[in-house]
Amino acid sequence: MTQVKSVVLARRPKGNPVAEDFQVEVSDLPTLRDGELLCHNHFVSLDAGFRNWMNEGSGDAVLPAMELGEPVCGLVLGEVIDSLNPLYAQGDMLMARFAWQTHSISDGSDFIARLPATLEFDPAAYMGVLGDTGMSAYFGMTDILKPSSNDCVLISGAGGAVGSIAGQLAKKSGARVVGLVGSEEKGQWICDVLGYDAAVVRGDADNMAEAIRKVCPEGVDAFFDNVGGEALEAAISNMNHRGRMALCGAVSSYGVPAYGPSNLFEIVTKEIRAEGFMTHFRHDRYEEAREALSEGLRSGALASPEYRLQGIHQIGQAYADLFAGRNFGKTIVEL
């Protein structure tokens, strides 16, 4: 009988997750029922946003709160190996919101994006630059910020999965692009490898505002925010009149009491347009986004840096590494 290995939520993380919050469990694969499909997962994507639903009582319109002792909900890439669901056939490649496990059974009601029958790129790319990650960068940049060569663009979490793609897309527009990062080393890396014009190492809100001002003396026209809290406050105080802000995430506040920016009134006085977005509500535009990003990969204009670990036992550590900022680019585990 096939065995399923699953990473379960062993305890609710306190603040940033650590490897011990997760545990690998082995179980027998249940028999497939009518309407279900069985997916053999090859890659697990580690995404900061899912931390939000690891807290007790955190369920909302997007996802229910994760249960203790149950497989951790997350994005996977896999192949359908058996199906009693008329919409999916053996051999279909899926990027889906199932769980951190080697095999997943779904009745098809989960979030599922079908991949092309023939994959042009390394399969892992369909979790990163061509997955939710790259699409978040794409939707935030092309739909909301729309940078041009006259702009100074600031990106927080600039060397992470979403940030590393967002920075390259902004550079393509001719804008001056500045990244907020957690360390000097990552700052150097985003400039050398991703083409950022400059980096600012995060500090507390006051230091950060001053550090951004030094690097962006003429102010910020467009801000892509992955971090929230103090980074958002520091960015607001540097925004120009009628600046734009794309609010993609707030990793600084997942699992800890959120730091509330004290200068929100500047959004009014500077007539700033701030728009949040969720990529999974733009499911109907995945083909468009994937094609635009594929073009960048084909031409070599877009790098897709990865922090890749091997084996299901590494998933907890990989997730902890992401919150410790050890990832340069997309965090992924190959099963």
Ligand SMILES: NC(=O)c1ccc[n+]([C@@H]2O[C@H](COP(=O)([O-])OP(=O)(O)OC[C@H]3O[C@@H](n4cnc5c(N)ncnc54)[C@H](OP(=O)(O)O)[C@@H]3O)[C@@H](O)[C@H]2O)c1
């Ligand atoms: N809206 C959407 O549809 C959507 C979709 C996907 C992702 N997102 C959001 O995009 C953001 C990035 O997610 P990701 O999965 O790509 O993760 P990621 O950027 O690859 O990793 C998170 C990065 O954030 C920084 N970080 C971690 N903890 C932090 C803290 N407490 N304060 C400040 N920075 C911290 C670290 O970089 P440093 O080294 O710079 O500290 C870390 O590498 C998240 O906010 C996520 O929720 C949104």
